[in-house]
Amino acid sequence: MKYLKKFESFADYSAAVIDRPNVCLVGDTIYYNPPLPPDQLPLYIEAIDNIAVVFTNACEYSRDNISWTSLAKSASVNAAPGEKIYYRASGLTNINNDGIGAFRITKGNCNVGGNIMSMVYGADFAGQTQLTLDSHLAGMFKQQSTIIDASKLILPATTLTSYCYASLFISCTNLIKGPTISAITLVSNCLYYAFYGCTNLSYIKALFKTTPGTSYTQNWLSGVAANGIFVKNREASWTTTGVNGVPTGWTVETAEA
Numbered sequence: 001m002k003y004l005k006k007f008e009s010f011a012d013y014s015a016a017v018i019d020r021p022n023v024c025l026v027g028d029t030i031y032y033n034p035p036l037p038p039d040q041l042p043l044y045i046e047a048i049d050n051i052a053v054v055f056t057n058a059c060e061y062s063r064d065n066i067s068w069t070s071l072a073k074s075a076s077v078n079a080a081p082g083e084k085i086y087y088r089a090s091g092l093t094n095i096n097n098d099g100i101g102a103f104r105i106t107k108g109n110c111n112v113g114g115n116i117m118s119m120v121y122g123a124d125f126a127g128q129t130q131l132t133l134d135s136h137l138a139g140m141f142k143q144q145s146t147i148i149d150a151s152k153l154i155l156p157a158t159t160l161t162s163y164c165y166a167s168l169f170i171s172c173t174n175l176i177k178g179p180t181i182s183a184i185t186l187v188s189n190c191l192y193y194a195f196y197g198c199t200n201l202s203y204i205k206a207l208f209k210t211t212p213g214t215s216y217t218q219n220w221l222s223g224v225a226a227n228g229i230f231v232k233n234r235e236a237s238w239t240t241t242g243v244n245g246v247p248t249g250w251t252v253e254t255a256e257a
Helices: 010-019 118-124
Strands: 044-047 051-055 059-062 069-071 076-079 084-088 103-106 110-115 147-155 177-181 203-206 229-232 251-254
Touching: 044 051, 076 084, 084 118
Parallel strands: 110 147, 147 177, 177 203, 203 229, 229 251
Antiparallel strands: 044 084, 044 110, 051 076, 051 103, 059 069, 059 084
C-alpha cells in the first residue's frame, strides 16, 4: 500500500471516492479482482454498435461471466455498445457435418475474443488443447461481415482434427485482424478456406511449423488485403507464399518466444 488517508467524516470519504475510486473506510473489506488472462475467458462477442447474436445450436450465455443462462438453439441475444456476451457449451455434435454451430450477428459491428474451447468443454474449457470431432469448429463465424477484430480470440488447440477450422471466418469481409493459430502441427484440411474472402484482413499470427499447402491450408488466405503482417513461429522453416501460405505482399514478422 502506497497511500493511506484518514477522513474526518463520511462526507469527506464520499467526496474522495468520486476522484479516487480505489479508497475505502477503515474497517471496510478491500477486494481486488485482477482481470483474467485471455485464455481463461470463455468465448465472447463484444458489441461495437447495438447487435443481435444468434448461435445455431443450444448453448449457455452470460453477460458477466458469473451467472449463466441456457439458450435455445437459434435464440437471439442483444447487446449494447461496449457490452460482452459470453458463450459456452459442451457435448455438441456437428450439424449437417458443418461444425457444432455458427454465430449470426446482425444490426451492428462487433469484436470476438476469449477462448474458443468454451464451445467444446463448457465451464471446464481452461487448459483444454484437444479437439475431438472432424469439422469441430468449422464455419463458426462464416460470412459475418459485422466482425471487425478477432485478434483476442484464443485458438489454443494443439491436437487438431480434419477440417476443424475450415471456413472459420470465410467471407468475413470487414475482419481486419484474425486470431492466433496456436497449433504447431497441422492435420488434413484443418485450415481449409479458413479466411477465404476476408478482403480487409491484414494481420494474422500462426505458430505452426508444418509446411502449409493444399493438404492443410488450401486457399486459407485467398482474397485477403494486398498488404498485411504475418507473425510466424521463429522455429518454422517453411517459406510458402501465396494463398496457401503467407499472402504475397505481406510482411513476415517473428513471434516472440
